Amino acid sequence: MNAKSPSIEAPxxxxxxxxxxxxxxxxxxxxxxxxxxxxxxxxxxxxxxxxTPPKPDLILLDVMMPGMDGYAVLDALRRDISLAxxxxxxLTALDGSVDEEKGLALGAIxxxxxxxxxxxxxxxxxxxxxxKQMRDALVGRNSLLEEEVERRMQENQRIQDxxxxxxxxxxxxxxSATGNHLRRTKEYxxxxxxxxxxxxxxxxxxxxxxxxxxxxxxxxHDIGKVGVPDYILLKPGRLDADEWKIMQRHAQLGAEAIELxxxxxxxxxxxxxxxxxxxxxxxxxxxxxxxxxxxxxRDIPLAARLMALAxxxxxxxxxxxxxxxxxxxxxxxxxxxASGSHFDPDIVDAFDxxxxxxxxxxERYGDDSGQVETPEHR
Numbered sequence: 441m442n443a444k445s446p447s448i449e450a451p452x453x454x455x456x457x458x459x460x461x462x463x464x465x466x467x468x469x470x471x472x473x474x475x476x477x478x479x480x481x482x483x484x485x486x487x488x489x490x491x492t493p494p495k496p497d498l499i500l501l502d503v504m505m506p507g508m509d510g511y512a513v514l515d516a517l518r519r520d521i522s523l524a525x526x527x528x529x530x531l532t533a534l535d536g537s538v539d540e541e542k543g544l545a546l547g548a549i550x551x552x553x554x555x556x557x558x559x560x561x562x563x564x565x566x567x568x569x570x571x572k573q574m575r576d577a578l579v580g581r582n583s584l585l586e587e588e589v590e591r592r593m594q595e596n597q598r599i600q601d602x603x604x605x606x607x608x609x610x611x612x613x614x615x616s617a618t619g620n621h622l623r624r625t626k627e628y629x630x631x632x633x634x635x636x637x638x639x640x641x642x643x644x645x646x647x648x649x650x651x652x653x654x655x656x657x658x659x660x661h662d663i664g665k666v667g668v669p670d671y672i673l674l675k676p677g678r679l680d681a682d683e684w685k686i687m688q689r690h691a692q693l694g695a696e697a698i699e700l701x702x703x704x705x706x707x708x709x710x711x712x713x714x715x716x717x718x719x720x721x722x723x724x725x726x727x728x729x730x731x732x733x734x735x736x737x738r739d740i741p742l743a744a745r746l747m748a749l750a751x752x753x754x755x756x757x758x759x760x761x762x763x764x765x766x767x768x769x770x771x772x773x774x775x776x777x778a779s780g781s782h783f784d785p786d787i788v789d790a791f792d793x794x795x796x797x798x799x800x801x802x803e804r805y806g807d808d809s810g811q812v813e814t815p816e817h818r
Contacts, residue, residue, distance in 0.1 A: 451475050452569050455496040457486040457513065458531060459505040463556065467500065470558050471565065483508030487516055496526055498569055500552070500561075503532040503543070514546045527568055531556070620805045621754055622659045627801040628750035629658045635790040643742050650714070654743055657715035661722050661747050664694025688731045694719030714743045722747035727781045737784075745784045749775065749791055752782070757802055768799050 453476045456467045464479050471477050478496065480486035483505055490496060499517075503510035510530055517523045530543045533554040543551065552564055633651045636643075665673060668690050672683045679687055698716040702709065721735060721744035728736030730748075740748075756771035772795055779788035791798065 452497040453478065453494045454565070455480065455486065455490060455499045457481075457483070457499065457505075457510070458502040460502070463502070463531070463554075466556060466558075467561070470561060474562075475565075482506075483510070483513040486513055490517070490523060490526070491520075495523075497572055498565060499526060499528045500531055500565075501528050501548075503530050511542065511546060514543070514548060518547045527572055529564060529568065620807055621758065623805045624754050624801055625661070625747065625750045626655050626658045627805070628753065628798060629746050630655045631794050631797050631801070632746050632750065632787055632790045635794055636786065639790075641786060645742055653711040653714050654746065657711045657718060657743070658747060658750075660694065660698065660715040661718045661751065662690065662694065663697060663715075664690035664692065664719055667693040667697075688723070691720050691723055691732050717741040717743045718747045720744070722751055724748065725782045726784050730782075740784075745787055749783050749787050752778075753791070753798065754802075758807065768795075768802060 451474065454471055455478045456464060456471070457480045458464050458467070459481055461481070464481065468477055468479055476494070478489055480489050484507065486499075486501070487508075490499070501510045501513060510532075514528055514530075517526060517528065524547075527549045528547065529550045529552055530548045531552050531554060532543075549568060550564055552561060630651065633646065633654055637646055637648065637651060668687060672679065672686050675683065695716045698712055698719055702712050702716070705712070720732065721730075721740055724730035724733065724735045724740045724744060725748070726737060726740070726745070728734050730740075753771055753775060756774060757765050757768050759765045772792070775783065775788060775791060779785045
């Protein structure tokens with residue numbers, strides 16, 4: 441079997457630009473032995489050639505040319521994002537620091553003075569091509585590293601998201617509620633938060649990024665129910681006063697569990713901070729009569745105020761062992777009536793304006809007929 445012949449790397453491509461035929465001839469003969477050489481006798485011709493394959497690895501550019509001079513050519517190259525990184529060496533008979541500074545300011549990497557000395561040209565070309573190859577290799581390696589970092593970040597994100605949902609479903613499973621409750625409340629919060637964001641709601645915590653975190657963290661709102669005894673959590677009926685006090689503890693238990701996870705994390709995790717707010721305070725009321733801390737008005741974090749409405753609406757339209765589901769239209773009336781008492785009036789307004797979207801979410805992610813949910817919004 442014949443061994444496979446090693447691939448031969450193509451030599452670098454040089455573009456030589458000069459309006460003097462003698463200089464073009466000299467440079468062409470000098471460089472052709474080592475490189476692929478293209479020539480242009482004007483600035484206009486140079487720009488035409490540089491935009492047709494093969495793209496040059498290095499440009500030798502005369503400064504003093506009629507029409508478009510070397511400065512103008514270099515300026516045009518640097519304005520073109522696809523050509524801006526091509527290194528340019530000026531060829532010039534000028535001998536002034538001002539001219540040199542002008543060219544370097546425009547982005548030239550070096551100067552070669554005329555009359556041309558072959559040894560100097562070959563040395564400078566070799567040096568700058570070597571530097572370009574090193575830069576290209578570094579860029580390529582950085583791109584690979586960035587791709588690997590991005591891949592690992594996406595993988596970690598997927599693992600994180602799956603872990604969050606697993607924890608949330610654990611709480612929902614103990615409560616015999618369907619996972620669709622999680623999906624619906626996530627969607628409700630997204631609708632409300634995006635509406636407030638689009639309409640300039642005055643809250644420094646509301647940003648496009650925070651909305652994404654809100655949606656992610658919303659599924660952990662009832663994680664504290666894993667700490668509620670089954671005889672209370674699964675009771676088929678209303679709770680008495682003592683049982684109700686124990687049930688109310690799920691808000692504090694959920695926040696404490698999330699806070700423990702925060703302490704174990706090596707770095708702050710933004711969505712956990714929001715999840716903790718939602719878990720602890722989504723049963724607070726705008727008028728201060730909620731639990732566990734009796735917060736009032738805007739002292740209740742926005743994330744919790746959003747979840748308060750989303751959670752109540754879903755509870756109203758969902759079947760419970762102690763009540764039947766009510767139509768969405770009736771739930772709407774009840775939500776509107778609780779504006780300023782149970783709920784933030786601005787959030788109620790957002791709900792009212794987007795009611796059709798809420799109904800669409802409820803229908804799209806509705807519970808299977810015959811499925812029974814125990815008290816979820818106690």
